[in-house]
Amino acid sequence: MSRVLLVEDDPGVADALALALTSLGHAVRTAPDGAAGLAALAGEPWDVLLLDVMLPGIDGFETARRVRAASLLPIIMLTARSDPIDIVAGLECGADDYVTKPAEPRVLDARIKAVLRRTSSGADAAVLRFGDLCIDTAAMTVTKAGEPVALTPTELRLLVELAEHRGQVLSRHQLLANVWGYGYAGDSRLVDAVVQRLRAKIEDVPACPAHLHTVRGIGYRMDRS
Secondary structure, rough: OOOEEEEEEOOOHHHHHHHHHOOOOOOOEEEEOHHHHHHHHHHOOOOOEEEEEEOOOOOHHHHHHHHHHHOOOEEEEEEEOOOOEEEHHHOOOOEEEEEEOOOHHHHHHHHHHHHHHHHHHHOOOOEEHHHHHHHOOOOOEEEOOOOEEEOOHHHHHHHHHHHHHHOOOOEEEHHHHHHHHHOOOOHHHHHHHHHHHHHHHHOOOOOOOOOEEEEEOOOEEEEOO
């Protein structure tokens, strides 16, 4: 049974989602705002954070930022809009996934299970090198020219997936299935947004990438060298 903290300021939505997720086997506690959510996180261990974007006081983005600064707890954002700007903003704050409201409980259940599988799965020990970029899949760390690169858990998993299949083109749907843990039900824009963030961190010139390339109409590829 996973322990889920749901931060949602609408009592009706919070109660309905908590009841539905409980019936699906999760232990759910709710918090009405970011401050209450942060207090709950500090007081108890949790497996997943479901976090509404539009919250009074400390909004969802700032709450996610504070959580990510202190832990690798999986974060699923709940947003009323599927605008790519919102998606990118959530990823920049360290979110692992997002679900557009109104959230279907079974979709949330699938996303929760997927993010928990990703968190618990380990990679085979290997050090992968791409020029001055070094990816240690055992330690799950990345360095560039000897300096550590700060990646979110999702950015790191995506990079490892592409690096372990160097020279191969992986479609957006493959990446959704392998990195996020769900297939065609996911939004391919999520992959594009994370790739954009990843390039900004690992490429010397993100607009002209040396390592992570777009294959138009298909997906992405990490070069062998």
